[in-house]
Amino acid sequence: MTPESKDDHSLRDDVLAFRNTGEGDAVETTSPAVPRAAVPTGHLDALDALEAEAIHIIREVVAEFERPVLLFSGGKDSVVVLHLATKAFWPAKVPFPVLHVDTGHNFPEVLRFRDETVARLGIRLEVASVQDYLDDGRLQERSDGTRNPLQTQPLLDAIAAGKHDAVFGGARRDEDKARAKERIISLRDEFGQWDPRNQRPELWSLYNGRHTVGQHVRAFPISNWTELDVWRYIEREGIALPPLYFAHERDVYARDGMWLAVSDVSAPRTGETVERRTVRYRTVGDLSCTGAVLSDAATLPEIVREVAASTLTERGATRADDRLSEAAMEDRKKDGYF
Incomplete structure (x- = not known):
């Protein structure tokens, strides 16, 4: 082994220095001599x-x-x-x-x-x-x-x-x-x-x-x-998330191509029927403007496969506030929004 390849090997070991528990807490498994961000991206x-x-x-x-x-x-x-x-x-x-x-x-x-x-x-x-x-x-x-x-x-x-x-x-x-x-x-x-x-x-x-x-x-x-x-990283790191990201049963009603949850701040209008469906959320916003998607993906590997097959962005599929106008997000950002 050349000095150069030996150094490369030790750098790779240092990359593996930090791994996470299922709760998202980092734990040290080897001596971290080099910060992960300092390792050449080719490795x-x-x-x-x-x-x-x-x-x-x-x-x-x-x-x-x-x-x-x-x-x-x-x-x-x-x-x-x-x-x-x-x-x-x-x-x-x-x-x-x-x-x-x-x-x-x-x-x-x-x-x-x-x-x-x-x-x-x-x-x-x-x-x-x-x-x-x-x-x-x-x-x-x-x-x-x-x-x-x-x-x-x-x-x-x-x-x-x-x-x-x-x-x-x-x-x-x-x-x-x-x-x-x-x-x-x-x-x-x-x-x-x-x-x-x-x-x-x-x-x-x-x-x-x-x-x-x-x-x-x-x-x-x-x-x-x-x-x-994001989902592949969450799966790899075992990062905990709110349960609504995973498939669950919920009372919902259809509006503008989305499934909105029944709650104190989002109720069906005349002609909108409440249904019990198996859904999950791709993004989290307000109950009043965030739609769920019909899904049976209840585990991280299933969500990764589902997202890989999707042809719509999460906001385009589930956020009513982004449908206010063609430039809704840009207008809000100009004013100081996230």
Whole structure:
């Protein structure tokens, strides 16, 4: 064995230094001499390379900014970003808090999972409540009943109150045309707004975080991942998720090509029939605007196979708020949305 190949072999051993339990906790199995993100990508498979890139982005943001925060809804993408953050700083705790904009229309299963996760990891949770803004008149209910577009102002106020200069998000480019335009490190101006015509180049994975007082950046570590990548990674790492991602029976009704759950905030209209169906959710938003898909996929391997065969993005298939207009997501992002 040459000195070069011996070094390569030891690097590969170090890549295997961290593996996870079924609960998503990283455990050390060998001596980690080299951080995973520092290993040449030629030695990694596709998921290893994506993981290394994401961990590198997270570490770069934490090193460059003073008060980062992670948007954490309890949905699969934010769960994966939080999991990557635990690996990036293991064995220390994640060195920043998580922030959830609570619309009041969230799935109860997701809120329970959110609280259990931050308690297990010992992370501080900040909550911005849309209901508080409705109660004191700063916001008004929409005629269509959805509160998802109402999250923008509470989010921007929470960022300002926490003096957060960098905000991690779980957005991916494959989700939506507007998100496909956005850089990994995306500047927001003094009003929290995004200008799609003023995007900074990110050549050779160099990220420009320069900003002035009052501005902040949004950082998207899994921007280059696909929905299938996310599910394959969840399967490989054994990451825990809210149960509604897996097939289960639920009372639903059909509307606009989606199956909406029966709840206090989403009820069938005249002519819409409630049915008991086996469904699961591909994405997590409000009960009032997030549809389920008919599915028997109750395990991670089954979900991976189902997603691999899908021809629709998760948001295109299940999010009513993205159907408000052709540019619904881009309009919300310009105003300061996720």
